[in-house]
Amino acid sequence: MNQIPVPNDIPLPLPAPEPVLIGVLIFFFLLHIVFVNFMVGGSLLTFYYELRGLKQKRYDRLACEIASTITANKSIAVVIGIGPLLAINTLYTVYFYTANALTGALWISIIPLVVTAFVLTYIHKYLWHQMDWIKWLHLGVSAAAGLIFLFIPLIFLTNINLMLFPDKWASVHGFLSALILPNVFPRYIHFLLACPAMTGLFLVWLFRRRSDAEIAATGFARADLIRIGYQWALWPTVAQFFVGPIALFTLPQTQGPLGPVIAVFGVSILVAIVLSILLFNETRRPAETIGRSFGAICLLMLVAVGLMGAGRHLYREAAIAPHREIVRAKTLDYMRQVEEARQQAAVQGAAQ
Amino acid sequence: MDFPIFHLDIFGNRGLVATIAILHVLVNHSLAVGMMPLVACMEWYGHKRQDPRWDKLAYNILFVAFLITTTVGAMTGIGIWLSVSLVNPYSIGSLIRVFFWAWFTEWLVFVTEVCLILAYTLTWRKWSEGKAKERHIRLGFTLGFFSWVTMAIIVAILGFMMDPGNWMTEHTLWSGITNPIYLPQLAFRTPLAATMAGIVAMFLAQFFTSKDAAFRNEALRAIALWTLFFAPFVFIAGFWYYSVVPDFMKANFGVALTTLEFTDWQEKFLQIALITVVAILITVQLTIARPNLLPRVALLAPLFVIFWMTGHFERVREFVRKPYVIGRYMYANGFRVDDYPLLQRDGVLAHATYSNPLTDAERAGLPDDLGEAEREAKLEHLQMGKDVFMLTCSRCHTGHGVNSITGHLQRMFGDQPWTPDLTTGYIEGMHEVQPFMPPFPGNKKELQLLGEYLEHLQKNKAPIPGAQTAGIIVHAAPALRAAKIDQSETITR
Numbered sequence: 119m120n121q122i123p124v125p126n127d128i129p130l131p132l133p134a135p136e137p138v139l140i141g142v143l144i145f146f147f148l149l150h151i152v153f154v155n156f157m158v159g160g161s162l163l164t165f166y167y168e169l170r171g172l173k174q175k176r177y178d179r180l181a182c183e184i185a186s187t188i189t190a191n192k193s194i195a196v197v198i199g200i201g202p203l204l205a206i207n208t209l210y211t212v213y214f215y216t217a218n219a220l221t222g223a224l225w226i227s228i229i230p231l232v233v234t235a236f237v238l239t240y241i242h243k244y245l246w247h248q249m250d251w252i253k254w255l256h257l258g259v260s261a262a263a264g265l266i267f268l269f270i271p272l273i274f275l276t277n278i279n280l281m282l283f284p285d286k287w288a289s290v291h292g293f294l295s296a297l298i299l300p301n302v303f304p305r306y307i308h309f310l311l312a313c314p315a316m317t318g319l320f321l322v323w324l325f326r327r328r329s330d331a332e333i334a335a336t337g338f339a340r341a342d343l344i345r346i347g348y349q350w351a352l353w354p355t356v357a358q359f360f361v362g363p364i365a366l367f368t369l370p371q372t373q374g375p376l377g378p379v380i381a382v383f384g385v386s387i388l389v390a391i392v393l394s395i396l397l398f399n400e401t402r403r404p405a406e407t408i409g410r411s412f413g414a415i416c417l418l419m420l421v422a423v424g425l426m427g428a429g430r431h432l433y434r435e436a437a438i439a440p441h442r443e444i445v446r447a448k449t450l451d452y453m454r455q456v457e458e459a460r461q462q463a464a465v466q467g468a469a470q
Numbered sequence: 471m472d473f474p475i476f477h478l479d480i481f482g483n484r485g486l487v488a489t490i491a492i493l494h495v496l497v498n499h500s501l502a503v504g505m506m507p508l509v510a511c512m513e514w515y516g517h518k519r520q521d522p523r524w525d526k527l528a529y530n531i532l533f534v535a536f537l538i539t540t541t542v543g544a545m546t547g548i549g550i551w552l553s554v555s556l557v558n559p560y561s562i563g564s565l566i567r568v569f570f571w572a573w574f575t576e577w578l579v580f581v582t583e584v585c586l587i588l589a590y591t592l593t594w595r596k597w598s599e600g601k602a603k604e605r606h607i608r609l610g611f612t613l614g615f616f617s618w619v620t621m622a623i624i625v626a627i628l629g630f631m632m633d634p635g636n637w638m639t640e641h642t643l644w645s646g647i648t649n650p651i652y653l654p655q656l657a658f659r660t661p662l663a664a665t666m667a668g669i670v671a672m673f674l675a676q677f678f679t680s681k682d683a684a685f686r687n688e689a690l691r692a693i694a695l696w697t698l699f700f701a702p703f704v705f706i707a708g709f710w711y712y713s714v715v716p717d718f719m720k721a722n723f724g725v726a727l728t729t730l731e732f733t734d735w736q737e738k739f740l741q742i743a744l745i746t747v748v749a750i751l752i753t754v755q756l757t758i759a760r761p762n763l764l765p766r767v768a769l770l771a772p773l774f775v776i777f778w779m780t781g782h783f784e785r786v787r788e789f790v791r792k793p794y795v796i797g798r799y800m801y802a803n804g805f806r807v808d809d810y811p812l813l814q815r816d817g818v819l820a821h822a823t824y825s826n827p828l829t830d831a832e833r834a835g836l837p838d839d840l841g842e843a844e845r846e847a848k849l850e851h852l853q854m855g856k857d858v859f860m861l862t863c864s865r866c867h868t869g870h871g872v873n874s875i876t877g878h879l880q881r882m883f884g885d886q887p888w889t890p891d892l893t894t895g896y897i898e899g900m901h902e903v904q905p906f907m908p909p910f911p912g913n914k915k916e917l918q919l920l921g922e923y924l925e926h927l928q929k930n931k932a933p934i935p936g937a938q939t940a941g942i943i944v945h946a947a948p949a950l951r952a953a954k955i956d957q958s959e960t961i962t963r
Contacts, residue, residue, distance in 0.1 A: 121946040125472040125823040128563045129806075133570030142574075190588050193540050197584045200548065200577045207555070207566050215473050215559040222476040222556050222938030229490065229549035236541040287474070291941040452821065459812035 122285045122441070127212050127449040129456075136209070140431065143205035148427045150202055151309075152316060153195035154271065159317025160188040161239070161264040163350065168257055176337030180346075183336060184317075185243050185260075187324065192236060210281060212445055213438060217281035217296075224273050224293035235266035268310070272297070275306055282437040283370065304365035311354040311361060318350025319419060326409055341405030348408075351415075352397040355390060362387065374436030379429050386425035393418040474824050475860045476556040477936030482872035483557040483865060488788065490553050492781045494546035496666075499659065499780065501535040502543060502617045504667025506587075508696060509535070510610030515692070517603055523685045529594050530678040531671055536591045544584070558865055560804040561631075561795040569627050572647060576623035579616055586613040618660065625656045628787070633716055633797045654711040661703035662780065668697030669750070669776050672757060673769045687761035694757035701751065715790060716797070750775060792906035801908035803865050810911055817913040818861045819854060820952035825943040826860050828853050831932035854955065855923025856934070858916045869927055869934040876927050888928045890921025897921075915955045 132139065164185040171178025206214050218225050242259045249256040273293070280286065280296045290296045325333065325343040333340045366383050369376075396411045396418065403410065478486055509532045516524025554562040566573065590606070590613050597606040629651035639645075671693045679686035750772040757764055795802045805813060813821065828849070836848055859875070867875040879888050882896070894917045901909040910917060945951050 121944050123823045123942075123944040124946070126821070128560065128567060130564055130567040133567050189540075190592070193544070193584050193588060194581075196544055196548070197577075197581050200580070201574070203548075203551070204566065204570065204573055204577065207563065208570060211559075211563045212473075215555055215563065218552070218555055219474040219476040219559070219937050220942070222936060225938075226486065226549075226552055226556060229545050229552065233541050233545045236545070240537055240541070288942055288944045292939050295941075455816075456808055456812045459815050460808060462815070463811035 121288070123287060124441075124444050124448050125212055125216075126452045127445050129449060129453050132208060139205045139209050143202050143209060144427045144431055146198060146201035146205070148423055150195060150198040151312075152423065153191050153198055155313045155316035156191040156320050157188055157195045158264075158267045158271065158310075159313035159315075159350075160184050160191060160320075161260070161267045162314060163317055163321075164188065164242075165257070165260045165264050168260060172253065179336045180338065180343070182246055183324075184321065185239075185246065187320070188239055189236075189243055192239060196232070210434075210438065212442075213281035213284070214277075216284075216287060217277045220280060220287060220290045221273070221277055221293040221296050225277060228270055228273055231266050231270055235263045235270070238263035238266070271309055272302075272306055275309065276302055279305065282434060284441050300370050301365065301368045304361065304368050307361050308358065308365045311357050313354075314350045315354040315358075316351075316419075318347045318352070318354075319416065321347035321350065322409065322412060323416075326412065339405065341408050344408050345401055348397055348401045352394065352401060355394050355397065358390065359387070359394075362390075369433060370437075372433070372436040373440040376433070376436055379432045379436060382425055382429035382432060386422050386429065389418055389422045389425065393422060472821070472823050473559045474937035474942045475826055475864060476938050477826070477860065477864050477868075477934060478871070479868045479933040479935070480871035482868050484788075485872050487550070487553045487557055488785065490546050490549040491788075492784050493542065494550055495784050496777055496780060497538055497543040497546065498621070499663035500666035500670045500777075502539050502583075503621050503660075504663035504665070505531070505535045505671065506617045507611065507614030508664070508667045508671055508693070510607060510614050511696070512692075513610055514607050517607060523679075523682065524689070525598075527675060527678050527685075527689055531674050532591060532594070534674060536587060539587065540584070547580075558795060558802075558804050560806075561800055564796065564800065565627060565631070568641075569630070569647075572623055572626060576620055579619045579623065583613065583616040583620055586616055618663075621659060621663070622656055625659060626652050629655050631791060631796050633714075634799055638798060650714050651711070654707065654714050657707035658704065658711040661700040661707060664700035665697055665704055666776050666780065668693055668700065668754075669769075669772045672697070673773045676766050676769060683762070690757050690761040690764070694754045694761075698751075698754050698758065701754070705747075747779075789906070793901065793908040801911070803862050803908050803911065805862075805908075805911045810909070813911045814913055816949070817916045817952050817955075818911055819857060819916060819955070820949045822857060822861055822948050823945055824937070825853065825857050825945065826935070826937060827940055827943050828856060829932065829935060829940055832856070832930060832934065834932065835926065835930040851919055851922050852926055854916075854951075855919040855921075855926070858912055858920045859923055860934075862911055862920070864934075870931055871933075875924065879924060879928070888925050890918055890925060892921075893924050894918060894921040919955070 164181045167177045167181035167184065171181055238259050242256065242263060246256070249259075276293060276296045276299075279299055279302050280290065283299065286299055290299075296302075322344050325340060325347060328340075330340075333343065336343065338346075362383070366380070369379075393415060396415050400408060400411055400415070477483060509528050512524055512528035512531070516522065516528060551562065586609065590609050593606060593609070597603060597609075626647045626649070629649045630647070633649055633651050672690055675689045675693060676686065679689055753764075753768060753772045756768075791797055792802050794800060795804070798807060800806050805818075833849060833852070836845060840848060859869075863875055867873055867878075870876055879893060883892060886892075897910055897920065898917060901907045910920075912920070
């Protein structure tokens with residue numbers, strides 16, 4: 119009969135105080151996810167504008183501008199992701215490795231998938247003009263890279279979700295069955311919407327600092343480019359007001375209390391409302407004043423993202439903490455038995 | 471091992487880790503650690519002589535390195551981690567707890583390295599004049615230094631896995647880092663990376679200078695000199711490295727260098743290695759003395775040879791530390807040395823939370839004349855036998871694929887029935903005959919169950935799925951399950 123597993127943990131102490139590891143995990147994960155947003159969002163917007171560029175050439179140039187940022191963002195996204203991976207390995211060893219093993223085939227396929235997506239991104243970026251005569255293939259390369267970029271976060275999300283529910287482990291038979299666990303898709307859509315939103319803000323930053331000559335080369339006015347960025351930031355953020363609560367209320371019940379989780383997410387919704395109003399105002403501003411609230415918008419986005427990260431961690435703790443205590447007790451008991459058996463063996467060895 | 475067991479029964483778990491790790495080392499050593507300082511030197515040399523051809527060549531080589539290191543290089547680095555966490559979560563989990571801050575520091579250095587390579591590549595054309603160029607060259611050397619530092623930190627962990635040194639008693643990060651193999655291994659890998667980079671750069675330079683024969687000869691000669699400068703240090707440091715490998719590991723060299731079937735090839739392998747090294751030196755000498763006589767294809771030979779030798783070196787390094795995965799602390803099967811008295815007393819099943827369920831295909835092949843009760847009892851034994859196999863053997867062996875346990879039994883016992891009496895006798899004492907094998911960690915009853923399972927594998931060739939496809943069975947009270955072995959009668963039909 120399948121029951122909730124209580125395995126032994128690794129019998130070595132944590133390498134740092136738990137709050138330090140939690141700090142590393144949350145801070146660097148958020149930094150990582152922001153660059154992942156830029157990477158995935160950049161990839162999607164590039165494809166969209168390149169497609170529009172088939173009719174209006176200046177959109178092709180805009181797509182090329184966005185594409186030129188993806189390769190740097192993807193490198194930073196990958197490398198920043200290692201830090202939180204280290205922390206999660208240490209803090210949630212039993213849970214993380216178990217989820218990895220249960221979805222192992224897809225989990226390890228992240229490596230060839232990411233390599234393929236990166237190579238396609240380089241081909242797309244560096245052969246942009248050489249492939250002008252086979253635009254359909256160039257678009258195909260972009261679409262393929264984009265689809266892979268969309269799929270990889272789903273693998274991560276499925277894993278991270280699965281690790282929270284030891285009671286589900288025995289019912290999982292590979293990635294697909296882990297994928298259909300509650301809450302995976304609402305969280306995934308929440309993530310997907312964040313990609314163009316964050317990339318929109320990134321584009322505002324980018325086009326604010328580009329030289330006049332570079333802006334002129336795109337065929338757009340600076341204010342128009344900034345407005346495009348804001349619009350991408352605004353409408354997906356508005357959509358989050360519908361998706362976010364669905365993601366929140368489809369979270370499975372936990373043994374630990376969920377009050378703090380709901381409170382933190384509630385505050386983040388309030389912040390997001392103010393953020394959306396500022397974004398909306400920016401999209402309506404004339405060329406002379408557009409971008410005036412950029413600093414405030416970034417700050418509010420930072421706060422919202424930080425609150426999301428904190429809420430996410432509180433939920434994880436609510437889901438895992440009671441089980442982790444049982445694992446700790448069992449591991450201690452196991453180590454006691456190990457010591458007892460060693461002494462017994464030593465006595466027997468001496469007697470022989 | 472108290473995790474659900476990931477298992478690749480055709481390719482083998484070790485094959486997965488080895489493929490990713492060797493690919494990473496080849497890319498990392500040749501195109502990052504060794505190549506970045508070489509490219510910076512080429513850029514500096516071109517600037518000093520005001521010769522734009524050197525600058526162009528340096529950029530072209532850097533661009534190739536940039537494309538490969540930021541795709542295959544970076545991702546295989548992470549891939550080692552992901553694959554080891556699947557194959558042997560206990561070892562990587564333990565290493566991370568010991569070396570967290572070393573890895574954390576290495577990660578910060580790696581972040582810096584990636585930012586530097588992005589900056590170095592993307593500013594090449596912008597920072598091309600006067601002070602900006604000098605700044606760019608300094609950037610190149612800084613990048614080279616950071617590439618080396620990332621390797622220097624990781625080598626501490628690799629050395630620790632072979633010989634933890636004083637960590638066994640002190641249990642501190644510093645005692646882990648200062649393991650006796652650290653410095654010799656670092657001294658070996660540093661010139662190895664520089665030599666590999668030289669050979670790769672020579673190979674690439676031919677293509678990037680094809681329209682200018684005079685410059686091609688000049689460039690090949692200069693890069694060959696770089697290679698020749700570092701090559702002797704590979705041998706000197708290699709000898710130092712070899713001298714600090716614990717003696718009991720050296721006994722494994724014969725097997726590690728080739729395969730179990732060809733242990734007597736050690737001498738022959740060393741001869742081949744010597745010939746290939748001489749071939750490299752001859753090619754490099756020829757490049758220095760008469761670059762115009764060198765056919766393009768000739769540089770493929772040292773490129774292939776040094777990649778082959780480095781890959782083989784990694785394989786040997788991985789193998790010789792057996793029977794341990796972390797020297798004297800944890801066996802290759804994932805059980806700690808300290809766990810053995812308990813496991814050999816109670817059995818591994820008494821402390822295993824998970825089972826890998828038998829599939830329908832794996833259940834096939836039982837005798838037709840078994841009654842329902844006998845059949846159920848036999849299947850229960852097979853399930854437990856399979857669990858013993860998965861817990862104690864599957865980290866290194868497959869059932870029917872690469873390095874399969876059935877392959878070894880076939881080689882030893884041929885087509886005669888692999889009865890438990892036949893196989894368990896061997897398994898019980900195999901660590902004495904084969905020093906690279908860990909002792910069997912379970913108790914006598916589990917040895918018998920394993921024997922029954924191996925007997926079944928002789929007839930049933932179905933692949934053994936891992937938890938990633940077949941899922942798991944959870945045992946809330948594994949001790950009770952193990953106690954059932956006492957109550958059931960062994961079925962050997």
